[in-house]
Amino acid sequence: MGNTFSTYKIDDRSLIAFIKREIHNLALQIGFTPHRAAETDIIVAELTSNLIKYANGGELLYRAHFESEQNQIEIYCLDKGVGFENVAKIMNDGYSSSNTLGHGLGSIKRLSNDFQIYSIKNWGCVQYVKICEKPDFQLPSLKTGxxxxxxxxxxxxxxxxxxxxxxxxxxxxxxxxxxxxxxxxxxxxxxxxxxxxxxxxxxxxxxxxxxxxxxxxxxxxxxxxxxxxxxxxxxxxxxxxxxxxxxxxxxxxxxxxxxxxxxxxxxxxxxxxxxxxxxxxxxxxxxxxxxxxxxxxxxxxxxxxxxxxxxxxxxxxxxxxxxxxxxxxxxxxxxxx
Structure with missing residues (x-):
């Protein structure tokens, strides 16, 4: 574990299984339970498959990190796709931009400890996910300073x-x-x-x-x-x-x-x-x-x-x-x- 992020360009569906395995093994290595590692797999699968489906590829950055007495995995997902006009709307289960069930982003939100999206139409999207070893861990509120x-x-x-x-x-x-x-x-x-x-x-x-x-x-x-x-x-x-x-x-x-x-x-x-x-x-x-x-x-x-x-x-x-x-x-x- 360190401060640096590993980074992968995701431009082909064949890379998804490899990156899922890399992050799964990292999760087990830092003490995640097999169940929590499996939940991490779901998050990574949704992020990476969405890159291929909706943005013609992008970049995934990830690292293991220890903070607030918790082992964590942090992920940034970056793309230059068409973006979203209403981020709040797409975070709800059931929303879809391609006639699929649309549970993807909702499941990421449920399974992670922190999930944020920033997007501009025709600029692309930045997603941030924090996955702690304890699924119910409450992140500390921001202090002054x-x-x-x-x-x-x-x-x-x-x-x-x-x-x-x-x-x-x-x-x-x-x-x-x-x-x-x-x-x-x-x-x-x-x-x-x-x-x-x-x-x-x-x-x-x-x-x-x-x-x-x-x-x-x-x-x-x-x-x-x-x-x-x-x-x-x-x-x-x-x-x-x-x-x-x-x-x-x-x-x-x-x-x-x-x-x-x-x-x-x-x-x-x-x-x-x-x-x-x-x-x-x-x-x-x-x-x-x-x-x-x-x-x-x-x-x-x-x-x-x-x-x-x-x-x-x-x-x-x-x-x-x-x-x-x-x-x-x-x-x-x-x-x-």
Whole structure:
């Protein structure tokens, strides 16, 4: 289990049995009962068969995850099909767009612990499913402060991810790290993992000082780029600093600002002078941070009503439209409650 998602392009019905078996075995491996694993099979079968039937294929991302004292499987299902105009309507059992019984999405909703859909007509669809080992487990309600979700995938063919992210919470506030080791594969992974270790252990709060500490500690690695964003609840400000091409934006409603990082490579050459950017911290803000595995020319305002959706749906929608497919890719989205 780890932070990264496995990903499969689903463009042929013959792949469905293979992916069902992969996720079934993963479910058993993390402690799901055979019955719960069988329910997971039904969910995967519905998601993947719908991709073939209605969207001419798409992409399935999945991972095993441990959160809230529960082993979980998380799945994102992405497509560029015709989409839906009325998501609430299609979630009801009995609805069908092709004269079938139409129980598919209703059964996914019943068998999962969390099921969300975002869709725009002629844009496609993003579906998110969370399956916990206990079918009746109630997900904890959102607390004040930061709620976030992240999607990270390896460079195609690599077993290790050269990107990394981590969020630290305390009574003082929270800190977010997003980094990208140079290149991809084992050497990039070594650099970003060491950087995250330093980030987890440091008692520093100031992003500039943390970046300098990481720089000193990773000099024997390939190096990386990274951005750190900290929030202090008492002073009600964001403090942001980055070196290299991690894209960072903070949305205040429909308005947003991109925070430009410094040029350099952490572990090799960083500017002598580094300064934090200070930004007011407000409720309902959205922060988005991603590596250069995603294109940067996107705008949330192009996605109808996306701001009201969860961080995971926002991250997956941007991932669907902007993944390059030529590098590791990570996107982290946070919402202030």
């Amino acid at each position: 930061l709620s976030y979700a992240a999607i990270a995938v390896n460079y195609p063919g690599e077993k290790l991810c050269g990107d990394g992210y981590y969020v630290k919470n305390s009574s003082k506030g929270f800190q977010i790290f997003v980094g990208d080791g140079l290149g991809h594969g084992e050497s990039a992974n070594e650099a970003v993992e060491l950087a995250m270790k330093v980030f987890k252990q440091t008692i520093e709060w100031d992003p500039v000082e943390i970046l300098r500490e990481i720089h000193t500690r990773v000099k024997k690695t390939r190096g990386l780029v990274a951005t750190i964003a900290s929030v202090d609840y008492k002073s009600e400000v964001w403090t942001v600093c980055g070196i290299g091409n991690i894209n960072t934006r903070i949305y205040n409603g429909l308005e947003n600002k991109t925070y430009t990082p410094y040029n350099g490579i952490i572990g090799h050459n960083i500017p002598r002078t580094l300064n934090n950017t200070i930004v007011p911290y407000k409720k309902h803000q959205i922060i988005i941070m991603h590596s250069d595995g995603l294109r940067t020319r996107w705008n949330l305002n192009d996605l109808t009503s996306i701001l009201k959706h969860t961080p995971g749906i926002i991250a997956a929608s941007l991932f669907k439209e902007n993944i390059r497919g030529t590098d590791d890719a990570t996107i982290l989205t946070g919402k202030i409650n």
